[in-house]
């Protein structure tokens with residue numbers, strides 16, 4: 405009888421877990437929320453990694469302004485999609501965007517294409533980053 409109850413429960417629970425997993429993977433809100441915290445963490449506590457990534461970064465910003473609209477539209481973004489505090493007190497986390505391919509993928513999730521790109525990391529660098537983490 406006890407086993408029967410567990411079996412009855414397990415299917416809805418596993419369906420719910422699959423649904424949650426799918427939601428977190430596909431939800432733009434969750435991706436952007438995690439992305440914001442991730443970048444804040446990297447810029448403040450993984451400065452070496454950020455420096456290395458910025459050296460590796462190629463291309464340029466074409467001022468689409470998409471990265472300024474993650475979760476909410478930044479109040480410093482004007483109607484021409486320009487930053488009102490650019491060159492004055494723009495936060496480091498904005499200066500560093502995109503830090504890596506995950507940030508570029510976030511832009512793609514919003515239907516945009518960032519002007520920056522990254523080369524594939526050499527294998528030894530990937531190992532180094534894992535060790536640092």
Ligand code: SF4
Pocket residue numbers: 464465466467468469470471472501502511517518519520
């Ligand atoms: S998404 Fe990329 S190209 Fe667009 S404003 Fe941000 S950094 Fe610039």
Ligand code: SF4
Pocket residue numbers: 471472473478479480481482486487488489490494495498
């Ligand atoms: S401060 Fe400037 S660069 Fe940073 S999100 Fe706002 S508008 Fe964009």
